[in-house]
Amino acid sequence: MTTLTQPSTTGLAVDFYDPTGTRYGFPTYPYLDAPAGLATRRQLRAAGLRPGGHDPVAQILWRHRRQQRVAYLYRLDLAAPERVATPAQRKAIAKALRARRTCRSCGLVQPYYIPRRTGACLDCIPGGAQ
Ligand SMILES: [Zn+2]
Structure with a gap:
């Protein structure tokens, strides 16, 4: 039914799936597979929000041109409106x-x-x- 094609790099997503942080020392999710209720700083900004002083609670890892990239995830329920x-x-x-x-x-x-x-x-x- 869905025509979305998954990247053929099987195992890559699993590499970065570590919700308890046992491997990376910090809850880690693969790109495009972050749990609901968490957002990157960029996503918060797009929604008119900011982290509001709380630290990231998880991270997204992915590979881009053989480099490992990271984006930190913040809790939406702790986000605050952007300063006006x-x-x-x-x-x-x-x-x-x-x-x-x-x-x-x-x-x-x-x-x-x-x-x-x-x-x-x-x-x-x-x-x-x-
Ligand atoms: Zn004058």
């Missing part, structure tokens, strides 16, 4: 951006960033950007 700016932080950012558009000479807020060299808008110093 608090209202106070957003306010501070907005204030900083506004300050960059405020002319130090005439005090007007311009729709563009004031050239750092002069600190004055183009009305005060025409061609100030040079």
Whole structure:
């Protein structure tokens, strides 16, 4: 029924199947065969999550061009939302951006960033950007 073809490297997946960590000292799963409830950092990020301070609980091992690769797995139930700016932080950012558009000479807020060299808008110093 399924048309998915398995890699013909039989035994490779078994090599990396060590859920109890007896061989690798850390719970280990083959590529594409990680248990549900675990995700890589990349997968967490795609879901708008981050590890949230907890250490990986397992690893995925696979071979890529004769090199052994590893990706660490984190528990989804311990993942936290990605950090978003608090209202106070957003306010501070907005204030900083506004300050960059405020002319130090005439005090007007311009729709563009004031050239750092002069600190004055183009009305005060025409061609100030040079
Ligand atoms: Zn000005």
